[in-house]
Amino acid sequence: MTHLSGPARATYVRNMFARIARRYDVMNRLMSAGQDGAWRRAVIEAAALRAGARILDVATGTGDMLIEALKRHPGASAVGSDFTLEMMQAGQDKAGAQRIRWCAADALHLPFTDGSFDAVTSGFGVRNFIDRMAAFREQWRVLKPGGRVVCLEISKPPRNLLRPFFLLYFNHLVPIVGGIISGQRDAYRYLPQSVNEFLTPDELKAAMEHAGLREVRYRRLMLGTVAIHTGIR
Numbered sequence: 097m098t099h100l101s102g103p104a105r106a107t108y109v110r111n112m113f114a115r116i117a118r119r120y121d122v123m124n125r126l127m128s129a130g131q132d133g134a135w136r137r138a139v140i141e142a143a144a145l146r147a148g149a150r151i152l153d154v155a156t157g158t159g160d161m162l163i164e165a166l167k168r169h170p171g172a173s174a175v176g177s178d179f180t181l182e183m184m185q186a187g188q189d190k191a192g193a194q195r196i197r198w199c200a201a202d203a204l205h206l207p208f209t210d211g212s213f214d215a216v217t218s219g220f221g222v223r224n225f226i227d228r229m230a231a232f233r234e235q236w237r238v239l240k241p242g243g244r245v246v247c248l249e250i251s252k253p254p255r256n257l258l259r260p261f262f263l264l265y266f267n268h269l270v271p272i273v274g275g276i277i278s279g280q281r282d283a284y285r286y287l288p289q290s291v292n293e294f295l296t297p298d299e300l301k302a303a304m305e306h307a308g309l310r311e312v313r314y315r316r317l318m319l320g321t322v323a324i325h326t327g328i329r
Contacts, residue, residue, distance in 0.1 A: 112283045114182040119278040136164045142246045142326045143215035145169045152213045155221025158187030177201040203231045208238045219248040223294040232307035239329040253320040297323045
């Protein structure tokens, strides 16, 4: 799956998420040991939203990031974009999702004018983009000066005593459990493969900087297996 590139990979990713949309949230809770909610809260805190802010969540999936944003900032205006309609449809009946403006869009060609948003977030989406640099340039473009891009992603852990256990869990157990719960084992084989080929936190930081973001920094969570990157336009 991860050997695919360009439009072929984009099509595969779209179809894969369409197949697992209804079980996606359950698997997120299981894979993160219930910590994914805390990570999203950390993303929204890092976004530093002010009263009446406009926030865009790219590759929003079922909308959990924006639901959290609206809980913490009820006066915000929230837009979620994704190119998999089935994922957004799976999220629209959630409590708190009614205030989200859902938008079918390619992360490489966002249908918004320059400087439209105070913050742009993403959760577990960047590694699936076929052109990560172009995606960050688009996020920079639609961001207001002084606004923030905040990216939450799974990360290969640093080389320490825990790394072998994480790799065993992620590369072998996750596909088995994901296949049982979703009925789509190939989707949960793709997940660890996509992480294994993904950028290191330092490489992702450099990509954000090359896209025009400044003061880019990151922090690791969950024993180094998750990273939150923040950059400012």
